[in-house]
Amino acid sequence: MSSISQASEQPRSSGLERDARMIHADQPVAPSNIAIGVVIGRTSEFFDFFVYAIGSVLVFPRLIFPFAEPLQATLYSFLVFSLAFLARPLGSVIFMAIDRRHGRGVKLTIAMFMLGGSTAAISFLPGYGNIGMWAIILLCFFRFCQGLALGGAWDGLASLLALNAPANRRGWYAMIPQLGAPVGFMLASGLFAFFVANLSEEDFLSWGWRYPFFCAFAINVVALFARLRLVATPEFGALLERHELQPVYISELLRLHGRDVLIGAFVPLATYALFHLVTVFPLSWVTLFSEESAVSFMIVEIIGAAFCIVGIVASGLMADRIGRRGQLAVCAALIAVFSFVAPILLGSGSTARHTFVILGFSLLGLSFGQAAGALASRFGQHYRYSGAALTSDLAWLVGAGFAPFVALSLSSELGLRFAGYYLLSGAICTLLALAFSKKLETLDT
Template sequence: MTVVAIPSSTSAENDVRHMHEDKPVSPGNIAIGVVIGRMSEFFDFFVYGLASVLVFPRLVFSFAPDPVTATLYSFAVFSLAFLARPVGSVVFMWIDRVYGRGTKLTIALLILGGSTASIAFLPGYETVGMWSVALLALFRMGQGFALGGAWDGLASLLAMNAPKNRRGWYAMIPQLGAPIGFAMASMLFGYFVANLSDADFLSWGWRFPFFVAFAINVVALFARLRIVASKEFGTQLENHELEAQPILKTINKHGRDILLGAFVPLASFAMFHLVTIFPLSWVTLYGGQSPAGFLFVQVAGAVVGVMTIILSGMLADRIGRRGQLMIGAIIIAIFSFTAPFLLDAGPAGQDAFIIIGFGILGLSFGQASGSVSFRFSQGYRYTGAAFTSDLAWLLGAGFAPLVALGLASNFGIIFIGGYLISGAICTLVALGLSRALDTSSDSAGTV
């Protein structure tokens, strides 16, 4: 195969592809690269998320009148990354078109790692006053901005190499990165919370996971660059399947598809933070069991989530992705009626909430990513899927911990059931409007 100059590639990237023409990258290698990439992103994500419950309310927002208000302030800063992410997508799509996918990924992951590592050195409010809040907000926006550039197209490449009768299976593989990343972050925090004094944990123990996140980003960068520089990736760029387009041009061409795609995964994205970040805040603030013990219960839940994500791939290949997503949304709607009572029923109920919740999340989340990306025409799939994902996370998950804690602490925990069911309704309506989501065997892939 002759490698020609192609959009979204520098001459150096084309030279690397030419050097490795005789070393094809198998779907298995692509899958490993995708899982490593997603795991590293979610590890960063959850290290910050857990610290927003266990650390920042006391370190940065110690001026708040009570712990609940401090945690709400912390969750407000948590949401900034989801607002910055679409901005990052706009900027990094331009970098992709001008300087190449490898350059884009390198810059994005260096900013992501730098922002994460910088948080490890964050001084508290007692030391620098409101500058502590400003620095935390700046670093959090840096994380979100960088995540907008971390969209590499590898999951699309994996889907394009999937057999027609295994597309549901291949679609779930990138989703495994979320529970794996969460489990790793929870185990690290759980270890330090359980084995350090409260003073030592708040002084230095919480900082260690942020250094680990930076190291994992470096490993993930090399794993992803290896595939981006492969012949297979170059072939899809030549075919314009993974080509970066201007955001406004993509919106003009596929605005309806972007909007629809943002609402399809809302059920699973609303559920996402209600079994990870929010319940830890509820246990920490209102009791039931120790935060350290609860973190390890959440690790067990993440293991269950891995198993049901895998199950979602098998089911989707049998009943179709649309059917799988509808079943997941309906189960989440049913769970919304019992979830508040479980979480408020002491340790046994809280443990059941986590295990059942992660199991349900996996069934839905396993097929949620890029579930309507195949509706984008050739040349727009990469950019359209990236921007759709940004909006879906912003609408479905960005403000979930803040809204859930605000509703539960002011009006009663039963209101989180209403939040869950609203996400399920959005998913079911979006699926009903999507005529193209027939079966997974008819889909052209997922992201």
């Protein structure tokens, strides 16, 4: 049975979604409104992501793994951190089945409540001193649930935005969803910096760290309504009816586009490796091996995130001028150069470390701005939604899932230059994947 006939046999959306589209049929949504909704949704995801990432450095090594030395405890914490990336492909498979049976709105509602609920549940987690091994087991369970929910949070709205963009501005519109990452990072880092700066260490580890996790639920509710409003638009419904945002079976996707999924997973590898090597890993290094306070370094990272926003915006202009494939190749080459400079800067004094942050975040923005669009561009319209979702899951898993653990392990044992070699390997993989990839220039986005 063909994929199109399979899709036509499944309900394309729930009755409530169809009713909502009829109500809004005479109210077309401008690309600018779609962009706002997409950024709000991505910000909520990355807020949850970075709240947990910062907690993996400042909280869990002491609260969940107090029996280990600080370095070993942080490594244990980073291993738990990776569970979400392992769960994410499974989440995509499960939630695509929900999407086919019950509609995009039901899928998103379950996924967003699961994401916010799992993050908020961590805020109530007792420490190892209270419940022993159950603290580790529960943390692993909630982290795994976060990963499942992130797989289900893939909504197709970025493609909706791109398909409503002018033909000569697709690079510009492709970068807009990526703005959610630095905004989410700034919110999460700002909350943690406030509590670390204003509470004693005892109070912070007792209750202060819990507030950022608890806030995640409210932020996810706001983001859910922003997304559901867009799912209920006539534009979204029309794309569903044409099967352009319709989920397909993963087995069919891999049978017809397995090579595209594999190559696509390696295209943004340099970007996703850099993602954690300028956010999570340096905070752990500074906390463990320098005299600089976590608060002052997080403030510098917040400033770096502002440079990341500038880089993301610049990526849109650059991609529209030289093409996405050329833009990604230039960024991968720059990341390769940065991989030799970064260890020297991070291993020096505070001024050099702050320079590392600003340069790293700027480069991250320039490369991250087109990463998601590169994933979607490998697939035709019918396979765009599912192909981009699965490829994104695999790219994050390979490029970023174990990056903090690997970088900290190599650096603590062999020196910081080996973290640079790790980043260099990601840049080489990206350049090789781009060499095998020709569709980035021919497909829309």
